[in-house]
Amino acid sequence: MRKSVVVSILLLVFGLTLGQKVPDPPSAYPPGELGELVKLGEELVMKTDTHPLTRAYVGNKLQCTSCHLDGGKTKNKFATFIGTAAAFPAYSPREKAVITLEDRILNCFMRSMNGTRPPVGSKPSVAIAAYITWLSSGLPIEQNPTKPIGRYNAPWPDPAIAKLVKSGQVDLKRGGELYAQKCAACHGKDGQGVGTFPPLWGPNSYNSGAGMANVIKGASWLKYNMPLGNANLSDQEAVDIMAFVNSQPRPAFKLTEHLPDPAKLGEYNSNVPEQIIPAPTWPPKK
Ligand code: HEC
Ligand code: HEC
Structure with missing residues (x-):
């Protein structure tokens, strides 16, 4: 089959999920150490800018829950974490690469949180990934070939x-x-x-x-x-x-300023080595 046909069919399959209600989050935490880590991840999502494990990586006064409401347990489209983990590894047009859930989480620290990317495999990274993965318990894996976004967030953007x-x-x-x-x-x-x-x-x-x-x-x-x-x-x-x-002033973004010391980076899984987005000016220039 031609590539465009395959892509159309995949888009149709994702399109068919549009009317779907977001399922409930799981009702019980996993037992043992995994459960403890899931709970820690939830706490980090709720208190990202103040928690001792994450605050050094955050450069503003937001938490993940500021946008992923109820710590991502929201049933609102858009921004629930329910079903997100089942979409990964997924293709990211922004990074021009297939990325893991962990990559996706860490990149939010550089952009939404205006901070520094925590090391891959660090405690906050694994804990948040454990929490977000737990929120897809029982849901079928459906890797997303076009966007790093879970099925219940489709269609995205609107x-x-x-x-x-x-x-x-x-x-x-x-x-x-x-x-x-x-x-x-x-x-x-x-x-x-x-x-x-x-x-x-x-x-x-x-x-x-x-x-x-x-x-x-x-x-x-x-x-x-x-x-x-x-x-x-x-x-x-x-x-x-x-x-x-978005026409009001805010910090400009220069990707390389948000990457950690190379010794702590691991591999930055992206094929876009630099990106510079100037801050908006107010009043906006014509
Ligand atoms: C300022 C709002 C905002 C904050 C704060 C924020 N995010 Fe997001 N997040 C978004 C938006 C918007 C998207 C969709 C982005 C896109 O398409 O580029 C997204 C997407 C994601 C996704 C991908 C997919 C999905 O199905 O939802 C993950 C995972 C994610 N964010 C994790 C986090 C984590 C973890 C934090 C805290 C460290 C965080 N985000 C903080 C706005 C935010
Ligand atoms: C009743 C109070 C309330 C109203 C009214 C309200 N918001 Fe919010 N908004 C919040 C809270 C609280 C959060 C953070 C979510 C959380 O912590 O649960 C939030 C989060 C946000 C965020 C993401 C976090 C950030 O700081 O960037 C944006 C963007 C936002 N609101 C825009 C708006 C806009 C635009 C309107 C008007 C249409 C609006 N809000 C009306 C209370 C409100």
């Missing part, structure tokens, strides 16, 4: 959102107004967070290399997750608000 952004239907001004009405009470007028509600831009948020910093991906996430507990934005609102949020 096709309706992608269409709006690609056709240029984006209104930054309206996004700012909607932000003030629907988001500022929890995230602050200045986007710096309020109490335990996390910052959306500025030095303590995700950097410009994060998935969330991409308007299509960010708006796809918003559609299913915010406002917290009442995700009700229209596609157009999600796009306008996310374009506004």
Whole structure:
């Protein structure tokens, strides 16, 4: 069969899972040391920026659970960890390589967490991988040949959102107004967070290399997750608000600044040796 036919069939199979509900997370931890490690991984996902095992690798005030709600046990599409492990090893277009679940987790430290990639095989890496794998208990392995994303997150990014952004239907001004009405009470007028509600831009948020910093991906996430507990934005609102949020200043991303000392790196499994994404400017340049 021609390669394009194979790819179309694979995309169709993933497409058919669209309407599927996210299954429940497992109800019991595994016994023994494995169970202890799974529990540790869950704690690290909940307290990533403050826990002694992970805080040195985090450069902002976020936790994995800031975006993967309920520590990834959420049944919201997008960003549940249920079913994620069953998709790996998977092809990553960003790294132009097949990557493992551990690679995927560690890369989040460089981008979403604006920090440093922990060593492969280190305790935080193995613990978080154990936790995320446990959340796929009993689910069939279905390696993803196109994206490092679990089946219950499909379709990702959201096709309706992608269409709006690609056709240029984006209104930054309206996004700012909607932000003030629907988001500022929890995230602050200045986007710096309020109490335990996390910052959306500025030095303590995700950097410009994060998935969330991409308007299509960010708006796809918003559609299913915010406002917290009442995700009700229209596609157009999600796009306008996310374009506004991502036009605000945040740390720029230079890949090589987020890799650890070479002796601690192991093998960085990527065919993209450098990537530089400048920080946005405000007001945006025309
Ligand atoms: C600022 C929001 C944010 C934070 C914080 C964050 N992530 Fe993510 N994560 C995302 C988005 C968005 C994606 C999808 C990305 C893409 O397509 O590029 C993703 C994807 C993933 C995936 C892949 C697949 C899947 O099915 O969900 C894993 C695994 C993952 N993140 C783990 C983590 C871990 C572990 C942490 C904490 C160390 C973390 N993330 C912190 C936003 C975030
Ligand atoms: C009721 C309070 C509340 C409202 C309203 C709300 N959020 Fe959130 N938001 C949260 C909390 C809390 C988290 C972190 C999730 C967690 O820790 O469980 C979060 C996480 C986020 C994140 C990912 C983490 C980060 O800091 O980047 C983004 C992006 C986000 N919200 C955007 C928005 C936008 C845009 C709106 C308006 C449409 C909005 N939120 C409305 C409470 C809220």
